Amino acid sequence: MAFEDLLDSSKYEVPVKARPSITINGVNLRVYGFELTGLPDILLPPTRQRTTTLTGRHGQLSFGDLYENWNFSIDGQIVGQNLEDVVQKQHKLLRFLDIERDQDFAIGEQNYTGLRFELSGAPLFADKGTVNVTSNQKSVTGVGTLFTAYAKPGATFEVAGDSTIYTIESVPSDTSIIVNPSITRATGSSLSYRVERRRYLLVSYDGSSSISPIADRGFNKQGGVGDIVRLGYNFTFGFYTVYPYWVGDTFTKTFSSLSNNTINTLEYVGNAPSNPVYFITGHSGTTDNPSITAGKTAFNSNYDGQTKASETKNQSLVTPSLLDNSKTAGTQSDMKFAPLTTTTKFGVNGSTDDAFYLKYENLSINQDEFSVFLEFDYVAGAIDLISFNTTASSQTSKKIELKIDGSNQLSVSNENGDIIAASSDTVITEGYHTLSYWVNKNGSVDSKDSNTYYSKILLDGEIIGTTSSSFTHNLTALYDHLFLAIRRSTIGCLHIFNYSLTDEELRELHFSKLAKNNNNTLNYNAALASGDIVRYNSKDTSSELYDSSLGAKINCYSTFSGNAPYLYGGDNEKENIYVTTNSSTTIEQLNITYQPHFR
The missing domain is CATH 2.40.30.200 (Elongation Factor Tu (Ef-tu); domain 3)
Known part of the structure; x- marks a missing residue:
């Protein structure tokens, strides 16, 4: 041979x-x-x-x-x-x-x-959704699957009730694959399956x-x-x-007709950082100053001597407005910095009945799935701690509200009633606390008891309430306003994430108090005409623009600003992609080409 x-x-x-x-x-x-x-x-x-060793200090500082x-x-x-x-x-x-x-x-x-x-012989598998198969046919139809995110030609496919190991021939769409040989088992629907995810x-x-x-x-x-x-x-x-x-293998995800201030989720991106290539296509009537952000942080502030906070779309700082208890403009003299544990944190002067609100605008908080972590020093009295709204003028509707009532008990609600409430025997005592909760409109399966939960609330790292049935949630837009209420109390930190953290991740925040805005934003500081395509490689920062009016590629490196948005899926292998444009313009198409990275 x-x-x-x-x-x-x-x-x-x-x-x-x-x-x-x-x-x-x-x-x-x-x-x-x-x-x-x-x-x-x-x-x-x-x-x-x-x-590194600091002069005059004992020990070393880790980088x-x-x-x-x-x-x-x-x-x-x-x-x-x-x-x-x-x-x-x-x-x-x-x-x-x-x-x-x-x-x-x-x-x-x-x-x-x-x-x-x-x-x-030691592969990783994906099994999202279910499949329908027909005996003696090569076509497999998925229900709730994302084949284009994890299936590649040459990988193996297995289905329940069938001992045959199939090879994937092609992947036409998220809900369709072609396998070889033809299906040998009987026709069936809603079947569990698994697809090999190759790693090298x-x-x-x-x-x-x-x-x-x-x-x-x-x-x-x-x-x-x-x-x-x-x-x-x-x-x-x-x-x-x-x-x-x-x-892993190379995949391309396509998002179409993206309007200003939207969140899109990439799945199966691996659990280690990777550097994708972005392709942005201009919409008819031009796309003004498109911006792409990769990350999971919606809001981040430690209130350590300033009232500004890192906001969702990048690592820049936003300054809140100060409102009084009638939600009208207050004055900066009402603000103070008061001691909380061993650090200086933000608080407000005022009597027992006075409440002040910090109002943050133009955020991007996911209404379908998010998590909140709050550190505060509590003084008894009814108070709305946090409100998320879609508009500044509607504080009484279309919101998520975390509050402590007159009996010092906790609950989270929206305009349709309670989402989650702490157990009736849980009472907030005066003093230092951490409070966290997560909400997931579609539910999340708990690996410890195999039950599906739609929200949980934790006080000082311990679960004090859960919701095991879906709640009414009729919002169609992102939350873009945040009201943070303070009444004779001091706020240590507030972190909001655009995904549902696990119980363990929230407990880790309780003990470490460490959370950073690791979002990275890429700005294209110009308009894209219809048919224009701009490419940006986040690994080597190379870029080029296809100008449809010239029918040629031109260099456009100087038109970009910001940090290259890498993908970091973490344990759930998901990454949020935020899209913004000037005014009401739309991105015709966003293609992201990436290879999942694994530790």
């Missing part, structure tokens, strides 16, 4: 459910008789600590850790019919690595040279290898005529990474 034939793994049948093996550049190393004897140490890359490239070896056996066969397979394997090691692979639009290393390490062969005979424990024996004798030799070879993350 010619050497080139060895590169075509389709000539070899490797069981999908076989024990783990190594695939490099799409070729399973079983074609060279190589079998793993142990899993390589590639779970997490090493980290390098960055610290955070960095992931570094790391070396690892692969231990296994090469199995052949005799020693000559083993040696030939060893030489072919090493020759294959030498030839393939100079392959170029793109992450975003930046090339890396090396090998695409995959640990086969980009590595380079370091040139080291060793081979040694296995100790003779009766395994090697003289065969008679016609007998097949299997001979195994231990074989070890080394690699080092050229990029310290597991990298």
Whole structure:
């Protein structure tokens, strides 16, 4: 067999459910008789600590850790019919690595040279929604699926009630895939399924290898005529990474007809930072100054000596208006800074019956799914702590309201009634507290008890109320106004997130008090005419504009400002994309091309 034939793994049948093996550049190393004897140490890359010593101070200040490239070896056996066969397979394997090691692979639009290393037999799966299948048909229809976000041709597909492992041939849409062979099970609907999500390490062969005979424990024996004798030799070879993350396949998400001040969610983006490429298409009548923000923070303020707060669309600061208890303009002299625990926090002068409101405008708070964390020093008395509104003139409707009533009990409500209330035996005492809650219109399944909850409220890190039935929620726009009420109390910090944090994440905030606005915003400081397309690579900051009137590409680097918005999905692998434009103009289409990154 010619050497080139060895590169075509389709000539070899490797069981999908076989024990783990190594695939490099799409070729399973079983074609060279190589079998793993142990899993390589590639779970997490090493980290390098960055610290500095301050003059005159004891100890060191941490600058955070960095992931570094790391070396690892692969231990296994090469199995052949005799020693000559083993040696030939060893030489072919090493020759294959030498030839393939100079392959170029793109992450975003930046090339890396090396090998695409995959640990086969230990895949990651996606199973969002359900599927409908028809016997003897290749087409699979999804219900509530997002196939274009996690399914790629060549990946495996499995469906309940069927032992066949299918290969995905194409992905026409979020709710449709074509598989091979045709479905062998009976026609069925609302079936559970799973799709393989491939992950690769980009590595380079370091040139080291060793081979040694296995100790003779009766395994090697003289065969008679016609007998097949299997001979195994231990074989070890080394690699080092050229990029310290597991990298997934490339996907493109398309959002169409995006109006000013909207939130769009990307799913299955991985749990480590990645740098996508953005394509923005101008709308008919022009798109003025489009802005793209990636992140999860809607509002962030620690009230540490200032009344400004980081706002949702970028890391800039917004200044609130001060309103009195009738929600009319107050004066700056009413503000004070009062001690709260060991830090200085924001408060308001006034008698027991006076309340003052900080009003923030032009925010982007997701009405369908969000979380709130509040740190405050409480003085007894009925008070509306937080109100989210869609308009400044309507404080009594279309809002989410967190309040403490005259009996010092907590509840969260909207114009249709209670969303969530603390248990009746929970009373807020005077003094320091942290208060947090999350709301999810579609519900969230709790992994601890498998129940679906639509909201939870926590006091000082402990759950004091839950909602297990859906609530009426008829809002159609983002909350863009925030009213923060203060009555003889002091506010330590307020953080609002555009997704529902887990109970554990809210508890972590209770103990750490650390939350930052990590949103990054990209601004295109010009108008896009209809048919104009601007591209921005967030990894190397390269950009270009396709000018439809000229029919040509031109450089537009100086037209951009802000920070490149990378994707960081976290544990839930979701990222929010905020879109803003000047006035009422619309983005015709936003395409985001990315590769999920995994730790």
